[in-house]
Amino acid sequence: MAEYHPQDLDKKWQQHWADTQAFEVTEDHAKPKFYCLEMFAYPSGHAHVGHVRNYIIGDVVSRLKRLQGFNVLHPFGWDAFGLPAENAAIKNGIHPETSTLGNIAHMKGQLQRLGISYAWGRELATCLPNYYRWNQWLFTRMFEKGLAYRRRSTVNWCPSCHTVLANEQVVDGACWRCGTQVTQKDLEQWFFKITHYADDLLHAAEGLSKWPEKVLTMQRNWIGRSEGAKVRFAIQGDDASIEVFTTRIDTIYGATFMMLAPEHALVTSFAKESQDEKAFMEKVQRFRSQDRSGRLTGEVEKEGFFTGRFVINPFTNQPMPIWVANYVLAEYGTGAVMGVAAHDDRDREFATKYDLPIVPVINDDEVLIESGLYTGMPAAEAIKAITEEAEERGIGEGTVQFRLKDWGISRQRYWGTPIPMIHCPVDGVVPVPDYQLPVTLPMITEFTGRGDSPLASVPEFVNVKCPKCGGPARRETDTMDTFVDSSWYFYRFADAHNDQMPFDPKKVAYWCPVDFYSGGVEHAILHLIYSRFFARVFHDLGMIDHVEPFTHLLTQGMVLKDGAVMSKSKGNVVDPDSMIQKYGSDALRLYVMFVAPPEKEVEWSDSGLEGSFRFLARVWRGADQWREQVLASGAGPIDHASLTAAERGLRRKTHDTIRRVTADIDVRQQMNTAVSAMMELVNELYAFTDRFSAANATEDKRSAQAPKVAREAIETLIVMLSPFAPHTMEELWQMYGHADGLAGASWPAFDAIVAKAEELEIPVQVNGKLRGRVVAAPDIDDQALEALALADPNVQAHTAGKTIRKVVIAKGRLVSVVVA
């Protein structure tokens, strides 16, 4: 009897897959394609089981789809630029490229030891020029189209990382990566005009039916569309006016004061015209320096002061004092707000504090009062009517506001894609022409972490000729946000080695969109919204036909250890390699899939892993026990009609398991119940084996067809279990005489006739309580079933002496008797 030594099998079959290039694919129009992708990895050094769960999910889906006859693209790569490598270089002097490539090599080994079926031939790393040159290529296309532009702006600055952060990268006022409190800074920055697609990104989200509702909601909130109107209020004693954005123009008759954000452009001129400019600006400065996160979340108390100036309410013609208020946000709307104390909680709080007039203009029935011509009009109608009047009078117009901001991509760091732009004193900002791409990162040997862009200190890099006039010019020294890299890598996988273009549109047309994408929910807004944006850019460049890059999205849950997320600093990391050493990679893969549905968080359990190992060993023994008889009995078809009852029972279980497992993995992505179903089949196989080999067996023991029925069960199991435990199953498949490996196998076909139950046990309820069970043929007619149910002794005990009011029959499921 062969012993189960999973570590040997891991080695043997991983070598086999590498030697046969088993997972490399090319476009094949004769086959349906399937593009299965897991979010690529930041090469931090070591993958723990939390990371690895995601790759196993994708691998199970990939291997299933291959068995189902799909041409499966399942690639992997590295999100290899980024701050940790650069920070490490500052600390220990190792060049980011050296550490990054070393980390990649180690993590790749970890994934290979897990037997993940990647097409390694398409592996990419974003830190290599053959990848990032296409970031640069795309940047210049976006510049030409006006989708990349430059402006001076107040930006989020992380004092620890020495870089700018996009709003999305600021979490609770702190840097998303290092947790340092973010400050504000004024810098010239490059932006991507994602707001150009704001409406489309929002509306198209409705069509993403195979995305988790949670992610779509988060994206909708992030885009934050709101319909309203802009209205201009004339400043008293001045030609200028102040424009506000409001969603409630119907409350304008109740607007009794005006508020400006401390950053509003008019604030400084009002200060100059005030009696005490210095005192005025001191108050403004205090507001501006108030903790940004506090201002954003409302933790800072509402404060303000009167500027001494007034605007005229264009509807009431009453003067409204202009205040500076710390809770008005400069970056949303126009940075100015009309104060309606009666109908806005914040304004009421402010007005009460400073004794400003509170004038109700809408009653409890949502009808306008004290609103001139509009008195008596329902609020919803009034919004339209008043907007129209504002438009006619030329003092305002209906408009749509988004919370989504353009994406600031400039980073003052070394380890990123150089922005391919040249500043010429004659020609201004000039893109680097395509033939000069890539603009490669110069070798820097010393990382100080001080000052601004490290690239600015490399004269050979900075000093260039202007591509237009040939005169001396300066290269842009900022690099791109690494989210640029990850916004289109899935297209590069479709044509990973193209040195003429980012990808061949024909190849992307074959493989994309991605059919199944899985990764952490922490990317619900950042990466996933940027990728949707880039898909639209490529679409508008005429390079792709679709606009949504990911058809089906699965957000996998985290793996916890001792109730906490695994992390090096907490010291609770479970290392896949040590688990593989102990139980083999298949046990780890199976356990991670069995413990819970993929979306759910799970708590790591060593004994659970051991249980999965035991199950695989049980499958191994179960198959090994039958091997000789199966090989001796030959391959002929099963004569179903002449089988014993036990044989028919095992076949039924086999086919029912095919049905369940297929639906569970393919349709529901419930890997855990698929594994349970296969465990049940194994239990049933053992019972069958016992019966067959027991000394007192008669009919079963004599049956010549038993090995064939066992073979069907075992081979079905091998194939269905192979996406989860590929090494073990390859070996068993070979032991069962298949020389061509599982690559030549196909997913088992479900036979409804074989799976059909011969008799059913049907529960009988009396007045809603279970009182008995009757055994009947599945096609028994209602009358006969009713008679059978009423004849059951325990049912009779509960119906005796009572009147039967009603009998409800749920075909094949239940009989319900109502008595009184």
Added chain:
RNA sequence: GCCGGGGUGGCGAAACUGGCAGACGCACAGGACUUAAAAUCCUGAGACGCGCAAGCGUCGUGCGGGUUCGAUUCCCGCCCCCGGCACCA
């Protein structure tokens, strides 16, 4: 506050369209095998009560109500946990 997801044995979970609640596994207990142990194989198990026993009964899916022959599932109200968003005018 708003949005989304949850609450089921000692534990992880399952129950697909309203139809036997707790499949499958972990941990546990008993038996077989063994000189013994491990491993393996088999069996048991929601709680409580009655019974020598097969079995029978009552309760049971966060709490309270409702619809229904029948509710973990649908409806109304409430409590708690997790995640996201939150002064966005």
